[in-house]
Amino acid sequence: MAKIKWTTADPKGVLTGAHYLDGNHAACEGALAAGCRFAAGYPITPSTEVVERFAARIPLVGGMFIQMEDEIASSICLQGAVWAGLKAMTVTSGPGLSLMMEHIGLAAMLETPCVFVDVQRGGPSTGMPTLPSQADMMQCRWGSHGDYEIIALSPSSPQECFDFIIDAFNLAEIYRVPVFFMMDECVGHMTEKVIIPEPDKIKVVERRWTDKKPGEYLPYEPDPEDLVPDMVKAGDGYRFHITGLTHDERGYPAATDVEVQDKLVKRLCNKIYKNAPKIWKWEEMDTDNCDVLVISYGISARVALRGIEMAKEKGINVGLMRLIVVWPLPEPRIKELAEKVKAIVVPELNIRAQVAREIERLVAGRCPVIPVGHAGGTVHNPEDIYKAIVEAAK
Amino acid sequence: MSVALKQNPVEQFLRIDRMPHIWCSGCGIGTSVNCFARAVLECGIDLDKLCVVSGIGCTGRVAGYLRLDSFHTTHGRAIPFATGLKLANPDLHVVVYSGDGDLAAIGGNHLIHAARRNIDLTIICVNNFNYGMTGGQVAPTTHHEKVATTTPYGDPEYPFNLPYLAASCGAVFVARWTTYHVIQLTKTIVKALKKKGLSFVEILAPCPTLYLRRNKLGTSIDMMKYFKEKSIIKHGIDPKEVSLETYDKEIIVGEFVDIDKPDYLDNYNEILKKKLGDKFQPWGGK
Amino acid sequence: MAEAKTKKKKFRGVVVIKPEWCKGCEICVTFCPTGAITMSKNFNEKGYHYPEFTYPEKCTGCGLCGLYCPDFAIYGYREKIEEAEG
Secondary structure: OOOOOEEEOOHHHOOOEEEEEEHHHHHHHHHHHHOEEEEEEOOOOOOHHHHHHHHHHHHHHOOEEEEOOOHHHHHHHHHHHHHOOOEEEEEEOHHHHHHOHHHHHHHHHHOOOEEEEEEEEEOOOOOEEEEEOOOOHHHHHHOOOOOOOOEEEOOOOHHHHHHHHHHHHHHHHHHOOEEEEEEEHHHHHOEEEEEEOOHHHOEEEOOOEOOOOOOOOOOOOEOOOOOOEOEOOOOOOOOOEEEOOOEOOOOOEOOOOHHHHHHHHHHHHHHHHHHHHHHOOEEEEOOOOOOEEEEEEHHHHHHHHHHHHHHHHOOOOEEEEEEOEEEOOOHHHHHHHHHHOOEEEEEOOOOOOOOHHHHHHHHOOOOOEEEEOOOOOOOOOHHHHHHHHHHHHO | OOOOOOOOHHHHHEOHHHOOOOOOOOOHHHHHHHHHHHHHHHHOOOHHHEEEEEOOOOHHHHHHHEOOEEEEOOOOOHHHHHHHHHHHOOOOEEEEEEEHHHHHHHOHHHHHHHHHHOOOOEEEEEEOOOEOOOOOEOOOOOOOOOOEOOEOOOOOOOOOOHHHHHHHHOOOEEEEEEOOOHHHHHHHHHHHHHOOOOEEEEEEOOOHHHHHHHOOOOOHHHHHHHHHHHEEEOOOOOHHHOOOOOOOOOEEEEEEEEOOOOOHHHHHHHHHHHHHHHHOOOOOOO | OOOOOOOOOOEEEEEEEOHHHOOOOOHHHHHOOOOOOEEEEEEOOOOOEEEEOOOHHHOOOOOHHHHHOOOOOEEEEEEEHHHHOO
C-alpha cells in the first residue's frame, strides 16, 4: 500500500489573510505554505522576486535560502537539501532552466522530490527578459538527456500561483519526481487579490518516509502499487548510497546491466503514466456539446476567455478545456472530446505548437488541431483566438 | 592461546558486497581512503551523521564504496550538493571526496565560492594529474609539457596551484600531502575533519595506468619514490609558493593554512540575530 | 661467568592478508621497513600475485603496509605478546 500521509500546513509558513500580491510573491507564499523550507536560487528576470521574498521570509519561518553562484549550483544544492530532509525548490527563467538541465535529469534519476519554478520569458537565448512566453513547455519535459518523465503545472493568476504551487510540492512528494511550476512573466508580475486560508484548510503531503529499518530499506525498491520508492534522509543511520549512474534497487551502480536499465528507466516513466489519472488536473467550461474546443493553459487560457466570448457573441458553440497540470496531458478526456468537436484550437505563447503538437498526437486525426501561436513578448490578441475559433467552426 | 586476528579498520567503512573495487593496481585513491578511514575513527565522528559526496571520475567512485550516507552526484557539482546537505541539516558532517578534474575544472567555480563562503565542509581532492576514468585527458593540474590524450604532444598549459587557489578564496584549512605520506596525511585529515569552515586537503596520487604510463614515469612505486625524493615539508608556508608547474620541481607538502574564522552559518545567524532579535531562531547554530 | 640476558620481546607485529582483494601492486612489500612480507609465487583468482607474511619475526607492527594498500587487502598492527599468549 502506498503510504501517502496527508496533513495540514504548518502555521509558521502560512500568511493567512487577504493580500494584494503579484504571482511571484504569491508563489513564494504558496511554497512556504506547502512546507518548503529551503530554496537555492540565482537572480534571473522575471523570476527573482520569488526568491527575494523567500530570503526575507524564511528566517522567521525557519529554514534556509542561499543565492548560489549560478543556476547549475542552485539546481543541485536544492537536491542536497532534500536529501537532508527538507522540502526545497529553485526558481528561474528560460536561460537558467537551460543551465539546470543536467540536474533535472539527476533529480529524475535519483527520484528527488523537488520543485523547479520557471517564470517563462521571451526567448530563445537572452530573448526578452521582462516579457512573457510559454516557450519552455517542451524543454521542461524533454530538456535533459535520456528517458524520464516529469510533472508540470501552469497557473493563470496570482491566486493560482499560491494554490497550485502547493499541488506541485504535494505531487513531488507523492511521486518522488521533479515537478515544474511553469509560470510566465505576465502572471508573475500581475498583481491581484490573493486569499491565503487558515493553515488547517491547506492540505499538504508529508514526505513518504519509509517505515523500514536500516538494513531493510532499499532506496529504489518501489511500492508495487504506485511504483514509487519510499524516502529517507541523511543522518538517520540508513547508510544509503545514491548515484546518477544506472542503479539497482540497492542504489548501487549497475552501469553495464542492460536488464537493470530497462527496469529502471521504464519505471521512471511508468510511475507517471500509471498514476496519471491521479495527477491530471483540468477545468472545463461549456464543453458538453461544443462544436469547437479551445484547449489552453496558463495566461493564454485566461486570454482565450475573451476570444471565446467574442465567438459566442457570433453564435459559435465553443468550450474551453483549461489544463492546470499540463504534463501529463489528460489523454482519455482529450480523445473523448476530439471525437465530438469539429476542431480543437490551442492558443499558447510559443510558435512551435509545443503543447498543441502533443495534443495533435493524442488526437490522432479524430479532428484537426489548430495551434494559435505567438512569439511571446505579450499575451495573445483575443481577436486572433476568436478568428481561429471562427475558422475552426467552419 | 592466540587472540583472534583484528579486522582492518577500513572494512567497517566499506560496502564489502562491492569489493574488490574498480581502481587500478597501484592507484593512489585506495591509499587515500585508508587514511580517511583511520582519520574518521580517530575523530570519533558519529558515522550515522557523516555524509560523503563525490563527483564523477575515479575518485568520484569513493562515495559508492563507503558504507555511509553517500552521494555520487554530477561532474563538478559535489560541492553545491554538499552545501545543500549541510545547510539543510547543520548537524550532518559533510565531506566532499573528489578528483582534481572534477573539483578544479568543471567544479572550479563551486570550489572558489565554497571557500569564499567558508561553508563547513571538508574537501578531499585526490590529484592524479589527469582525468583518469575517461582515459587520461589533460587536467588543470597536469604538469607543463606532460602528455595526455588531449595534449598528445605535451601540455602547453601550467597547472593550478590548488592550495593557493583554495586559500586565496578563503579556505580556513589548507594542506597537501602525497600518497607516500600516509601517516602525516591521516593526522592532517583528522584536523581537517574537526576544523570548522572550509578545509581543503590535496592528495597527490599516482595514476599508473594512464598518466605514468603515457609519460614513461614508471610504476606506482616509482611515483611514490618520486614523492619521497622530491617532497619537502614546509608547514605554514605561504601557499603561493607551493605550485607544481613541472614534474621535476620540488613538491612542497604540509599544512599550509590553519586559521579560525566564523563559518557561513555563524555569519548568517549573527547577521539575522542582529537585525531580527529574538524573533529569529538561529539555524543550526550552537 | 654471567648468563647473557635474553631480551624478551614485549610486542610483535601481525599482518592479515586478503589475497582475493590484492591487485599485485607490490607497494606493501616495497615499503615494508623490515622485509617481513614478500610476494607469493601463487596467484589469486584474478591472476595477481599477492603478499605473504613470510617473516613474522621481522614485523614490528608499524602498519604501513595496511595504510598504503590501495586495495584494502593487507592490514598490519602491533600487539602485546603477553596478551596474545593469554
